[in-house]
Amino acid sequence: MEILDILIIGGGPIGLNCALEAQKNNLTYLIIEKGTIVNSLYNYPLYMRFFSTAEKLEIANIPFISTAPKPGRQEALEYYQGITRQRNLNINLYEKVEKVSKENEIFTVATSKGEYFAKNVVISTGFYDIPNLMNIPGEHLSKVKHYYTEPYPYAQQKIVVIGSSNSAVDAALETYRKGAEVTMIVRHSEISKSVKYWVKPDIENRIAEGSIKAYFNSEMVEIKERSVVFKDEKGEAHEIENDFVLAMTGYLPDFDFLRNSGIELQGDCLNPFYNAETMETNVSNLYLAGVVCGGKDTHLWFIENSRIHAEMILRNILSKS
Known part of the structure; x- marks a missing residue:
């Protein structure tokens, strides 16, 4: 031995x-x-x-x-x-x-x-x-991805990106630039301060001009086959059409x-x-x-x-x- x-x-x-x-x-x-x-x-x-x-x-x-x-x-x-x-x-x-x-x-x-x-x-x-799961209904659906590799599968699709760290920001920017309609759901009040300094202005400018939608102080409630449900900072529920969820939750x-x-x-x-x-x-x-x-x-x-x-x-x- x-x-x-x-x-x-x-x-x-x-x-x-x-x-x-x-x-x-x-x-x-x-x-x-x-x-x-x-x-x-x-x-x-x-x-x-x-x-x-x-x-x-x-x-x-x-x-x-x-x-x-x-x-x-x-x-x-x-x-x-x-x-x-x-x-x-x-x-x-x-x-x-x-x-x-x-x-x-x-x-x-x-x-x-x-x-x-x-x-x-x-x-x-x-x-x-x-993956750090959200433990919400629908998280098991095949449209939900906890790992992101490249933007090409998401061209011309309605994408929800969950999170505001480097992985979430990279996914949002890359899929947006390949023609995706991107919405970010962020639990905090702003994009994470840890985001790479040469990328942070890019995502903030895309949000400010409306190219990428972002809901801050918000959280996911449910994921459905053709939509997602989330609550905004006022606690109001919203349901939007959706093809893929990129859950960059860590x-x-x-x-x-x-x-x-x-x-x-x-x-x-x-x-x-x-x-x-x-x-x-x-x-x-x-x-x-x-x-x-x-x-x-x-x-x-x-x-x-x-x-x-x-x-x-x-x-x-x-x-x-």
């Missing part, structure tokens, strides 16, 4: 960074990823551009060369998948981790394809897998998986417990890395500020050995 020094759950940028640190320190490791390499980035909108510059997305001091001031999805895929090939990282793809358990200081990690054993486990699963970590792994979740945001200096959870030798650390507050951690987690974790593991 092979016992790995580290098993890493999740092959995103931070998971890859943990593997590079393990490799650098001559520790045995394995990444298990349920999709492709940097699967979350692969599922981003096709024309998405990062808020950050390329150097802030680098891992392991490997240069990220971009021809644009802000790299896009395809450049990021080339960068992270290129690192995986060049460094010959040990990674299993399209394999889902189903359970993490521990006995006598050894973890057993059960997956869709087998069973693995490790002295240490790092969970770096991100938060892009589970995403959540897999809290059940974290709980079943023994990790304590705290407060209304279900923040997983971890030591901020070592990233170790309440389960000894079980670590968190990346945006999964934020619980429901998925805007707390990014690639840029969680790159350091890999070094922190490896430092703690090496200090114990």
Whole structure:
């Protein structure tokens, strides 16, 4: 029975960074990823551009060369998948981790394809897998999309975009420019302040001129086959014709998986417990890395500020050995 020094759950940028640190320190490791390499980035909108510059997305001091001031999805895929090939990282793809358990200081990690054993486990699963549902009638209809990739399917259609963050704004602008009739339903009083600074004036101007309709301080009530119902800021109900709903309501970590792994979740945001200096959870030798650390507050951690987690974790593991 092979016992790995580290098993890493999740092959995103931070998971890859943990593997590079393990490799650098001559520790045995394995990444298990349920999709492709940097699967979350692969599922981003096709024309998405990062808020950050390329150097802030680098891992392991490997240069990220971009021809644009802000790299896009395809450049990021080339960068992270290129690192995986060049460094010959040990990674299993399209394999889902189903359970993490521990006995006598050894973890057993059960997956869709087998069973693995490790002295240490790092969970770096991100938060892009589970949509934050509105829990309203009709949300199950096929016209409702919680993931947006490109605008072309929505040409000449009546679109409702729910939300006001970057994903919602990108979806609204891109579908509008491909001929969609776009209405935004926003729970807050304005477009989110976190929207990319070069995009925010664009959406605000389109709303101001009436090209894109926006109802602020409003929320969805029901989704029907040919229409949607929402309440405005006065509490009055409106029903408008609709072909597709792009529900850009955010995403959540897999809290059940974290709980079943023994990790304590705290407060209304279900923040997983971890030591901020070592990233170790309440389960000894079980670590968190990346945006999964934020619980429901998925805007707390990014690639840029969680790159350091890999070094922190490896430092703690090496200090114990």
